[in-house]
Amino acid sequence: MSEKRTEISDLGEFGLIDHLNEKVKLQNDSTLKGIGDDAAVIDAGDHAKVVTTDLLLEGVHFDLAYAPLPHVGFKAVAVNVSDIAAMNAIPKQITVSIALSNRFSVEAVDALYSGIRAACEHYGVDLVGGDTTASRSGLVISITAIGEAQKGQITYRNGAKENDILCVTGDLGGALVGLQILEREKQVFLANPDMRPDLEKYTIVTGRQLKPDARMDIIHELRELGVVPTSMMDISDGLASEIFHICKSSNVGATIYEDKLPIDKQTFDTAVELNLDPITCVLNGGEDYELLFTIDQKDFEKLEKHPDIHFIGHISKAEEGKFLVTKSGTAVTIKAQGWKHF
Ligand code: ADP
Ligand code: MG
Numbered sequence: 001m002s003e004k005r006t007e008i009s010d011l012g013e014f015g016l017i018d019h020l021n022e023k024v025k026l027q028n029d030s031t032l033k034g035i036g037d038d039a040a041v042i043d044a045g046d047h048a049k050v051v052t053t054d055l056l057l058e059g060v061h062f063d064l065a066y067a068p069l070p071h072v073g074f075k076a077v078a079v080n081v082s083d084i085a086a087m088n089a090i091p092k093q094i095t096v097s098i099a100l101s102n103r104f105s106v107e108a109v110d111a112l113y114s115g116i117r118a119a120c121e122h123y124g125v126d127l128v129g130g131d132t133t134a135s136r137s138g139l140v141i142s143i144t145a146i147g148e149a150q151k152g153q154i155t156y157r158n159g160a161k162e163n164d165i166l167c168v169t170g171d172l173g174g175a176l177v178g179l180q181i182l183e184r185e186k187q188v189f190l191a192n193p194d195m196r197p198d199l200e201k202y203t204i205v206t207g208r209q210l211k212p213d214a215r216m217d218i219i220h221e222l223r224e225l226g227v228v229p230t231s232m233m234d235i236s237d238g239l240a241s242e243i244f245h246i247c248k249s250s251n252v253g254a255t256i257y258e259d260k261l262p263i264d265k266q267t268f269d270t271a272v273e274l275n276l277d278p279i280t281c282v283l284n285g286g287e288d289y290e291l292l293f294t295i296d297q298k299d300f301e302k303l304e305k306h307p308d309i310h311f312i313g314h315i316s317k318a319e320e321g322k323f324l325v326t327k328s329g330t331a332v333t334i335k336a337q338g339w340k341h342f
Contacts, residue, residue, distance in 0.1 A: 036249070037157050038086035038233050039147070048154055050147045052083035058138035065189075066182045069108055071210045073115025074122075076141045079236065081123045082214035082289040084147035086234040088155040088222070093128045094120070097142040099135035112141075123216055153228055155293065160231040160250035164294040164315040167229075169215050169308055171262040172239055173278065176285030177270045178202065178209030184274075204266040212289040218309070225302045232293035238284040242292045243322060244336035253320040256313030256334070258327050283324070283334070 011019055021035045032048060033041035039052035054076070056062060062072050077094060084091040096116060100109065120127050125145070185197035199206055214234075222229065231250055235242050239261075243254050261282045271278040294315055295303065303309050313325075322334040 032151075033156065038083040039089070039145075041087065041154055043151075044148070047148055048089075048151045050084055050087045050089045050149065050154070051144065052080055053142065053144040054079050054083070056141045056143075058140070063182075063186070064139070065186050067210055069111035070115035070118070072139075072141070073112040073117075074119045074211055075115075076143050077116055077119035077123065077125070077145075078212050078214045079289060080143045080145035081119070081125070081216060082212075082234040082236070084145050085214050085216050085219045086155075086232050086291060087147065087149065088153050088219060088229065088232060089147035089149035090219070091123055091125045091145050091147040091216070093126050093146045095128060095144045096130040097132070098130070099133045099140035101135045101138055104139065112139075123214065153223075155229045155232040157231055157233050157246050157249035158251075159229075160246050160252050160254075160294040160315045161296075162252060162315055162317055164230050164296060165300055165311050166243075166254060166256060166313040166315060167293050167295060167303070168235070168239065168262060168290055168310050168312055169218050170288070170290040171264040171267065172235065172288050172290060173263055173271065173281030173285040174205045174208035174267040175212065175287035175289075176209075176281050177267050177274065177276065178205035178207070179287075180274050180276070181270060182206055182209060202266070202270060204264060205270050208267075209287065212287065214289055215291050218291055221306070227295060227299045227302050229293035229295055232291060235288050235290045235292050237286050238336075239292065240283040240334050241336040243334060246292065246294065247318070247322055250315070251318050253316040253318050253322055254313060254334075255316055255320075255323045255325060255331070257325045260310060260312040262310045262312075 008016055017035065024035060026034050030043040031040070032043050039050040042049045042051060056072070056076050058064060062075070064072070076096075080094060081091045098109070098112070116127065181199070181202045185199060188195055189197055231246050233242050233245060243256070246252075247254055258279060261279065263278055263282050267281065268278045271281045300311075323331040324334050325331050
């Protein structure tokens with residue numbers, strides 16, 4: 001007798017989440033948003049709470065050969081705060097769960113927590129609990145973050161509408177390029193342990209990979225300027241993949257312009273050095289933790305002069321599809337490669 005077996009890779013990460021979500025029935029009126037956005041949204045009376053969780057595994061999400069433990073701790077908090085920011089909410093509390101193999105000492109856990117505490121201070125969040133257990137395969141960190149916002153301020157992935165302007169913060173592709181450099185230097189070191197890696201030239205891109213900063217600064221600025229994006233998410237899997245999410249959730253299309261895509265000079269130069277196409281790094285690199293959002297045209301003037309917000313394109317009708325207009329003026333279909341976990 002043969003039982004049906006479907007490979008997880010047949011569905012992919014997002015297909016698997018959709019598959020699980022199909023059978024989930026929400027039972028409580030206080031659950032304003034369940035699976036399917038950067039964070040869940042829970043009614044808390046006069047305001048809403050947002051909740052998100054992320055799991056980081058040694059060897060999958062970080063490599064202690066080049067990631068210092070304090071950085072791993074900081075990043076584990078930052079990636080959760082980034083999902084809270086993506087809802088236009090303010091992070092308030094986190095819980096931290098860790099699994100440790102006997103390779104780790106108290107000093108190592110202290111180093112990890114020094115980064116966690118630094119991030120708590122940086123983002124103004126309280127560490128309020130967690131869990132500790134043993135692991136057979138290195139270090140595992142799971143963080144849950146809770147944030148708050150007024151109900152009318154929460155931004156979902158599904159609010160983009162035709163003619164809205166697509167915006168991204170900061171610059172993109174750096175974290176992917178940084179990872180390639182760290183991997184290359186690790187291989188050089190493994191081949192010849194006397195070689196001291198020369199990373200001086202690459203500090204911006206390696207920093208983007210090792211110690212990303214969630215864009216809470218932008219969330220506070222949007223509030224001060226009185227702008228509520230029509231949709232928003234953070235860029236953890238790559239710009240192209242996130243544009244697909246916004247378009248699918250909002251049932252819209254999008255056009256973006258190659259010459260508007262923000263890339264840092266060091267990211268560009270290092271990509272070229274590595275024989276990578278810089279624009280591919282911008283479109284498909286993961287882990288930049290910048291924000292992708294859409295605004296109504298009436299808000300454009302309020303953000304127009306912002307030095308760190310880039311207007312990369314606009315929202316169109318769903319049937320118009322998703323296009324990148326290249327520097328030479330050709331419209332090419334965007335493919336959502338993103339970061340594949342399976
Ligand atoms: P992000 O990249 O913003 O962290 P994900 O792609 O990880 O978002 O998750 C998308 C949505 O799917 C979120 O609402 C998340 O809570 C939900 N999700 C992810 N994995 C699971 C799971 N195993 N069970 C239930 N919900 C999940
Ligand atoms: Mg997210």
